Amino acid sequence: KAGVTQTPRYLIKTRGQQVTLSCSPISGHRSVSWYQQTPGQGLQFLFEYFSETQRNKGNFPGRFSGRQFSNSRSEMNVSTLELGDSALYLCASSLDGGQDTQYFGPGTRLTVL
Amino acid sequence: AQSVTQLDSHVSVSEGTPVLLRCNYSSSYSPSLFWYVQHPNKGLQLLLKYTSAATLVKGINGFEAEFKKSETSFHLTKPSAHMSDAAEYFCVVSDPGNTPLVFGKGTRLSVIA
Numbered sequence: 001k002a003g004v005t006q007t008p009r010y011l012i013k014t015r016g017q018q019v020t021l022s023c024s025p026i027s028g029h030r031s032v033s034w035y036q037q038t039p040g041q042g043l044q045f046l047f048e049y050f051s052e053t054q055r056n057k058g059n060f061p062g063r064f065s066g067r068q069f070s071n072s073r074s075e076m077n078v079s080t081l082e083l084g085d086s087a088l089y090l091c092a093s094s095l096d097g098g099q100d101t102q103y104f105g106p107g108t109r110l111t112v113l
Numbered sequence: 114a115q116s117v118t119q120l121d122s123h124v125s126v127s128e129g130t131p132v133l134l135r136c137n138y139s140s141s142y143s144p145s146l147f148w149y150v151q152h153p154n155k156g157l158q159l160l161l162k163y164t165s166a167a168t169l170v171k172g173i174n175g176f177e178a179e180f181k182k183s184e185t186s187f188h189l190t191k192p193s194a195h196m197s198d199a200a201e202y203f204c205v206v207s208d209p210g211n212t213p214l215v216f217g218k219g220t221r222l223s224v225i226a
Contacts (some may be wrong), residue, residue, distance in 0.1 A: 004156070034214065043203065043216040056213050090156055099145040099207045102214065104156040107197070 001003040001026055004093050004105035007049050012111045018079040021108045025072050025093030026087075032074040033102060034066060046089075050097050078110075086112045115140040115206045119217035123144075125142075127225045132191040134220045136204035139185060146187045147205040148178055157203065163187060174198070199224045 005024045013019050025032050033056075034046040045058040049068035066076040072093070078085055088109050092102035120135040138146060145164050149157040161172025168180045178189045187204060206215040 035216075038211045045213040045215075048211075048213060050211075057149075058213065079142055092157075098208060098211050099161055101159055103149070103159070105148075106156040 004103055004110050006089075006105040007092050008108060009106065010109045010111075012113060013081050014113050015081055015083060015090055017081050018077065018080060019078045019093075019110060020075055021089055021110075023074045023076075023091030023093075023105060024092075025074070029088065029093035029095055029103075030072055031094045031097030031100070031102075032068055032072060033090065033092045033094075033097070034074070035090045036060075037090055037107070038086075043090070046076065048097060054113050081112045083112050086108060086110060115144060115208050115212075115215050117204050117206045117215055117217040119202075119220050121203050121220050123154075123221045123223070125223040125225060126173065126194045128196055129131070129193050131141065132194045132198065132222065134182065134189040134202050134204075136186060136187045136217060137185055138204070138206045140206055140208055142208045144209075145207045146178075146180065147203060147207070148172065148176070148187075148189050149203045150201065151201045151219075153200075160189070160202075194222075194224045196224050196226065198222060 007022045018023040027065035031050045033048040050112045052068045063079045068074045088107045092104045094102045116139045117139045148160040161170045163180045171177045187195045
């Protein structure tokens, strides 16, 4: 089975721009979660989607949003980028979320200049 | 709410010596506990998972962890470190239900030749 894939792997943007990141889960997995990883804050939960519905949301501003499609692929969008949004964004998929094992993609490295 | 504390931010061992990475958790329920490893510029890889079936959990690459409820600990061990074990290790807790994973701050393991 193919693993979780994320595109693009690297992005460079400037302040004020917006960005869309994509995640394709493992086939059959219905839950997709997004995380932000920075040296200072570590791994922080952004949101989880299950069957096209946002089921959980972390403590991030409304500039961070996401969606999930009927094939379980997910996208996250960050609008009005700030320097502090520079991070590794990780996507993880699991069968049904909850205590199911989450499998992570390689991440998208976003740099905001 | 659940939480995780990784007691060491950095551990350094010599190749061939034992590894001990310490993790304490807090949960009001019967949690699932995980250890993930992250090599530089990579996503997270699952090492092992505890789900109450057995207190001693064996994972990949010779790692194992013991769940001790009385001590609220889930320490990760390996009898003999290899150079390829050098990476960041994350202890993760998940409560029952559709609650997000909670990550520890990570422990960086260095292996000296």
